[in-house]
Amino acid sequence: MIQSAETVLQNLAKKIYEPIYFLQGEEVYYLDAITRHIEEQLLTPAEKGFNLSIFYGKECSMAALLTQARRFPMGADKQIVIVKEAQEMADLKNATGQQLLLHYLHHPQLTTLLVFAYKYKTIDGRSTFSKVLNKNTVLVTSKKLYNQQLPTFIKSFVKTLELSITEKAIWMLQACIGNDLTRIVNELHKLRLNLNTGNTITDSIVETYIDLSKPFNVFELQKAIMQKDYPKSYQIISICALNAKEHAALPIITILYIFFSKLLLLHQTKETDPAKISKHIEIHPYFVQGYLDARRHYPLHQILQNITYLHQADVQVKGIDCNTNDYQVMKELIFKLMHA
Template sequence: MAQLPEIVLQELADNKFAPLYFLQGEEAFYIDQITDYVEEHALTPTERSFNQTVVYGKDVSMNQILETARRFPMMAMRQVLIVKEAQDITDFNRKSAQDQLLSYVSKPVPSTVLVFAYKHKTLDGRSALKKAIEKNAILVESKKLYDNKIPAWVKQYCRRKDYKIKEKAVALLSDHIGNDLTRIANELDKMMLNYDSDTEITEVMIAKHVGISREYNVFELQSALGKKEIFKANQIIHYFQSNPRNNPIIPIISMLFAYFTKVMLVHNNRGAGKQELARLLGVNPYFVTEYMLASQNYTPAKTRKIIEHLHQADLQSKGIDSVASEGEILRELVFKIMH
């Protein structure tokens, strides 16, 4: 069975290194985290000169990798071999190469730490190789997080770095970047360089350091729509039209679709308390009031119609039944939502 990346990272921090790691999946963040930790901590700087090898999949064959893995360390307790971009190993998909790897996996060299960073793909779960890796090695499957899991991840990441973060700052960051964990972590790390630990990160700080307009972003747009603030919504749309490269239409429509879907959930759960609504919506209770206000401004029938308009705008943004520009599609969409 695949192990959770957080558990593997904790074991590495406790100086527990296994002979073989196979890191696979769509989410590159944890694959990079584990790979980087092994590269930086498995050996001392002096030991690395003779005992650490880092290669890229496109440059090596399976036979070359396993020949290196079977060597013994020089004046050290272990050697480290890291195969980055392992999905590009020249002969990985050939039966002969997989048989070679299967043989090694069945009996890995205990004095070698061999890491395969196999990104954006996964092994066939029915294969003998996958089963052998599960049994004899550390298998990590790094999956993309769903959008509704990103806020909790952001808060946990900040806690691990000894920072606090406000709910609105979390929402602004996750709305702007989406579920790209590597980019979120990089943006937070760059920002944290400017503040002492235990600082509480605010939406003002996020806007300043991540390059998000504090007033003109999709988070503020959905807020303006929910409150029926026509003038402000049109200001934001005008800003989006003036800055199309930084405000692509498809993520905006996706965010608005998620927003009005939650408004419909509020309609469908009349009488539920704030805590229950927060659980149903998958949001912090801090934001429930906003969805409740939007549900008062838009009837169930209107909300259903808005969701239809969003679906139509999504098709138009992909060139279906429309030759309008992104800005024109957004402006028409906001008009239909608010009138």
């Protein structure tokens, strides 16, 4: 049966277990959370010695795995068999291995919890194999969160740490880390060590305790461009040039292209309600006013010209029709963006 990762975690916390779990998808945070809970919480330390078996897909055959899964637990009610990196398991990709597993799916050992952690990929949903998995296992497909879903996730996780967080701090985490939930969670865990219960995570705390140096400079650059602050923009580009490896030109151009594309949408919308504007151009509501201010700084014809400049710079840093280094390209680009 198809279940969400959240539902599976809730059921595990209530000691509701199923014989077989097939965990798949791009968002490994939830897959790791389920696997870790089963591995660490279901058995006592004494029970784990005889009843916890960890396999790795690259080194594991289906026959050996299922032989282990069919045995009875020793000194415990259940045994746990986990296949980590199951996407590397050759027998999951061939007919013989799949047939062995299909037979087990129809006749599982009820005292065994068999877990497949099939990371970064999914089984073809149109295949017979996938349909049997759907019917005979707890099938979890974990997808990457969309940008608009991240604030809810961050707020929810921060609450479990017995902290609160400001809207700007949420945006900074989202803008700098993206939708890498594992990194977001790890950074928040590290931050928690420096705070007391009930504290509020602010943007200054994020900047102080979380290493956001590379993206944060880009964030500052975008902010300076939004405000048409040329001296500050030039200064940031100069700092980036000192470490071109850590501050590559192409990602900066991409971020600025996204910014001006959203500004173009803002020029075209008739919406005045900040919440509707936020949804329309896909930005956090906290930053709507900044975009409205930027719209006054950049008329429509300049935005269109700037998008052309960004395209030209993109081609140049890729080495096409360009005789200068990336720093010179970026320096010229910043000037053009503000003086078109």
